[in-house]
Amino acid sequence: GAVVSQHPSWVICKSGTSVKIECRSLDFQATTMFWYRQFPKQSLMLMATSNEGSKATYEQGVEKDKFLINHASLTLSTLTVTSAHPEDSSFYICSARDLLAVAKNIQYFGAGTRLSVL
Amino acid sequence: AQRVTQPEKLLSVFKGAPVELKCNYSYSGSPELFWYVQYSRQRLQLLLRHISRESIKGFTADLNKGETSFHLKKPFAQEEDSAMYYCALSEETSGSRLTFGEGTQLTVNP
Numbered sequence: 327g328a329v330v331s332q333h334p335s336w337v338i339c340k341s342g343t344s345v346k347i348e349c350r351s352l353d354f355q356a357t358t359m360f361w362y363r364q365f366p367k368q369s370l371m372l373m374a375t376s377n378e379g380s381k382a383t384y385e386q387g388v389e390k391d392k393f394l395i396n397h398a399s400l401t402l403s404t405l406t407v408t409s410a411h412p413e414d415s416s417f418y419i420c421s422a423r424d425l426l427a428v429a430k431n432i433q434y435f436g437a438g439t440r441l442s443v444l
Numbered sequence: 445a446q447r448v449t450q451p452e453k454l455l456s457v458f459k460g461a462p463v464e465l466k467c468n469y470s471y472s473g474s475p476e477l478f479w480y481v482q483y484s485r486q487r488l489q490l491l492l493r494h495i496s497r498e499s500i501k502g503f504t505a506d507l508n509k510g511e512t513s514f515h516l517k518k519p520f521a522q523e524e525d526s527a528m529y530y531c532a533l534s535e536e537t538s539g540s541r542l543t544f545g546e547g548t549q550l551t552v553n554p
Contacts, residue, residue, distance in 0.1 A: 330487075360541060360542075368546065369530065369544045369545060369546040369547050370488075370530070370544045371544075372541055372542065372543070375541055419488070421488075431476055431493070431534055431540075432490055432493070433490075433542060434490075435480075435487045435488040435489065436487065437486075437487045438487065
């Protein structure tokens with residue numbers, strides 16, 4: 327149980343285009359999902375907390391207009407990298423917390439999306 | 445602000461040897477500490493959390509508030525333990541965001 331699906335796993339796009347990444351909780355509901363960014367050989371850095379039915383909470387230094395987050399249902403959050411540039415190339419990882427097990431404070435992670443902007 | 449430090453980026457031991465992955469944190473409140481593991485070509489997954497006080501795959505970790513540490517230990521390392529290990533801190537037990545350490549790559553040699 328507690329599977330998080332992230333799609334696509336790898337995407338290559340041209341500079342200036344937008345890319346959407348999906349994060350789905352397959353067998354549980356999640357009012358809260360998290361989006362992380364990971365640079366090579368570095369740790370996960372939280373970008374934003376996605377809240378179902380409300381606006382996302384962004385970490386300091388993360389551009390809201392650049393990284394659009396939508397959490398329209400209890401099983402789906404999307405991250406859209408708008409007008410992507412080569413410096414946005416990175417590994418993006420999502421996680422989700424089970425609505426029915428909030429007290430356990432456990433995050434279940436997707437497999438990640440590698441974004442390459444040419 | 446909270447911070448998690450894993451001083452060793454790389455750790456190499458032989459099979460059967462004890463292993464300890466260090467984790468120190470700075471946070472003024474009562475944190476919840478976790479160890480997450482990422483095996484090769486797999487996603488990040490929870491290994492253990494300090495509140496559970498359980499042993500998973502032979503690993504244990506004790507929260508030492510005096511030393512602000514949460515070191516991960518295993519008395520006899522196995523080759524299948526080779527992975528990337530991340531220590532993480534949550535500001536409170538009600539389910540807030542995680543702050544990760546930089547990770548330690550553990551290699552267990554045969």
